[in-house]
Amino acid sequence: MATGKRKRSPEVIEDVLIQRIFLVTLTSADNKQVMYLEKMAAENLRVGKSLLLNRDLMDEVLLVGKLSGQFSGESLFQYLTGCYGRAFEEGKKIITNMQDVDLQSSLVNGVIEPAKKSVVNYCRIYLHNPDMFPHSEKISAGSALLPIIFSAVSENNTFEHEIRKVNDSPLGNFVQPLKALKMLVRFPNGGKASVNHPLWLPKGEAVNGRYSFICDCFFMTARVLNLGLLKVMAEYRDLKKLLSDSRHALYLLQRRSKKQPPSNFLQEEISRLSKIIELLSIANSSYESHLFEDYNIQHALSFYRLMIVWLVDSVGGFKMPLPSSCPMEFGCMPEQFVDDAMELLIFVSEIIPEKLDPILLNDFTNLIIMFAASPNHVRNPFLRAKMVTVLNFFPKRTDSNSTVFSPFHDHQLSLGQYLVESILRFYVDIELTGSDTRYLEKFMLRHETTHLLKYLREEPRHHDAWTKFAQKEEKGVYLNFLNFLITDSIYLLDEGFNKIRELKEMELKETNDRSDEFLSQENKVREFVKLALEDISMLAFTSEHITAPFLLPQMVDRIANMLNYFLVQLVGPKRNSLNLKSSEKYGFEPRILLKNIISIYVHIARVDTEYTFAAAICKYGRSYNERLFTEVVNIPSLGEEMIELGEFVNLSAKVKLAAVEEMDVETALGEIPDEFLDPKQCTLMRDPVTLPSSNATVDRLVIERHLLIDTIDPFNRSHLTKDMLIPDVQLKSRIDEFIKSRTQQ
DSSP, X not given: OOOOOOOOOHHHHHHHHHHHHHOEESSOOSOTTSEEOHHHHHHHHHHTOOSSOOGGGHHHHHHHTGGGTOOOSSOHHHHHHHHHHHHHHHHHHHHHHOOOHHHHXXXXXXXXXXXXXXXXXXXXXXXHOGGGSTTOOOOOTTSTHHHHHHHHHHSTTSSTTTSOOOTTOTTOSOHHHHHHHHHHTTSHHHHHHHHTSTTTSOSSSOBTTBOOHHHHHHHHHHHHHHHTHHHHHHHHHHHHHHHHHHHHHHHHHHHHHXXXXXXXXXXXXXXXXXXXXXXXXXXXXXXXXXXXXXXXXXXXXXXXXXXXXXXXXXXXXXXXXXXXXXXXXXXXXOXXXXXXXXXXXXXXXXXXXXXXXXHHHHHHHHHHHXXXXXXXXXXXXXXXXXXXXXXXXXXXOBOTTOOBOOTTTTOTTTTTTHHHHHHHHHHHHHHTSSOTTOHHHHHHHHHHHHHHHHHHHTSGGGHHHHHHHHHHTTTTHHHHHHHHHHHHHHHHHHHHHHHHHHHHHHHHHOOSSOOHHHHHHHHHHHHHHHHHHHHHHHHHHHHHHOOGGGGSHHHHHHHHHHHHHHHHHHHSTTGGGGOOTTGGGGTOOHHHHHHHHHHHHHHHHHTOTTOHHHHHHTTXXXXXXXXXXXXXXXXXXXXXXXXXXXXXXXXXXXXXXXXXXHHHHHHHHOSOOGGGBOTTTOOBOSSEEEOTTTOOEEEHHHHHHHHTTOOBOTTTOOBOOGGGOEEOHHHHHHHHHHHHHHHXX
């Protein structure tokens, strides 16, 4: 009869396990890798003890074995890390294959785990004080021990209880060696050896085809923050929005439930939303507990500060103006670096501004001032827009005593021309970049910039820089800036007036119980009016301090038409349609708006020695009406509130004379030949030019005004700039002759 395999006792199994882990035995062995502890075996026989190894003998096995220094072969540290790996593997086998649950638990908790713990403790003792062990190798920069340490902790099955392996990481298996390094540098010898190692920070670009350890850590940290902290920040923002939307939806449902008879469906929806909000609130608190941890935020800010200082150094340090060509080292850096730094600053400034250190902000301000208006170095306009968004938060900062402070106040270059110039250039550049279909996105970016410009114009220390830049770029960037400012003002105020009229109609229909649609309309009115008043206020400021650009041929008609249009809305026949029950509730005060409009008229008229502005006001009959000027003067008590009203009366008289002269010229010219008319506006061309690609002939003034908005040929959408225009000398001569012949009759 066949007999089954004899079952081994727990004592024998324990002996086999310890032999396999520590490669030692108390009985003779044929395996050369297994160490025979002859003296320990003899002593056990002398006192009548068993030759089976057990858990109580593990420390003794290590001390009389490899740690005694009597046996040659692999290094002590290599042996210890090998023991750890073998213990880990044996533990897996026991858990997988052993069916006796009680024995399995006894072996894992009584042999495997204590063995691993003992090995780790001896590793730490060895690294801290290697002189305690005979024939030990001291850690040094050139020793073979460092590669052993790093390779040991990089193996899949070693030091698992101290360092957990990260699977499927986009960066590869980097956690183990980094944690090993962290452990190593705790010990004086280990730290000194590490920083003196050739691969820590070598001279030159690479050693044996590898970049430095510091370089690896730098790029790895940037990527880890991108995949970790920045991703969690984005998830937190999405969660907050979802929580806010859910609360609003619950509020609307609760309002409905009060207005209509009880409904099971409505009550179920309210209950369902309430549970969702409860779960979202718990998740929100969890995110905040991690994100708002001061340690994490400060370390991330410090790292990005290091990054941006390095980036600034790569273009020659913090000095302006920037080199015209972008250095290769700077240009090769991932856009993600700056993008992540800006995202972190925006998040902290918006959510937890108390975490920001004003001294730390100085270096970020350096980067932003240098690159926000430099498409040669940072091509992505929306990344530069994030930089401006960051700056928008800085003036709002307050210290613990609620005193407003800003990195701009004492910043070396922001007090010069560079901050104002950078922001104004960006304002223009954002419109001239990217797709024409992204109007709304560009508009919102410009308005973020307007908030910052508002702060700068209210700071007297920036006025000189603003004036100097405007004078330097009077026919260039600043002219573009004014053109976009006028465009936005017209759009915002026109939309605002329309929303006010719609709200007025709703007021007549509404009862005391306001509908959701009515509340939404109120918010739209507030938003458009607020943005429009900011732009009009900006125009009033610049028309007072920098007036000359408004009198340029490309600009004077635009500003005159805009002012006339607003005057029609405020004092014209339909002015009563803008009267709301509580205008001040929406920030809409027609009287204050009218004062700003009058101020702009007067500011420009003060320097209009050649009556150019007066002529532009009356040039287009559909926007000019003499009676409107009279209506303004007759508004009760306005003269007492505005000292400029007298100048406005004088301007009205000049406009009236200019209108008579314009009428005389039009009558004298009579019917104008079609070849002398501009094809876009059907007005008499004074300086005809030919467009190189479409070969169309247009008036220089008309096309230059178009190029302020878009640098394309309006007839075939090819690229076009002002210097590409070709004067049509012959046609101009004929037009001049035509004008001369008609006006002399």
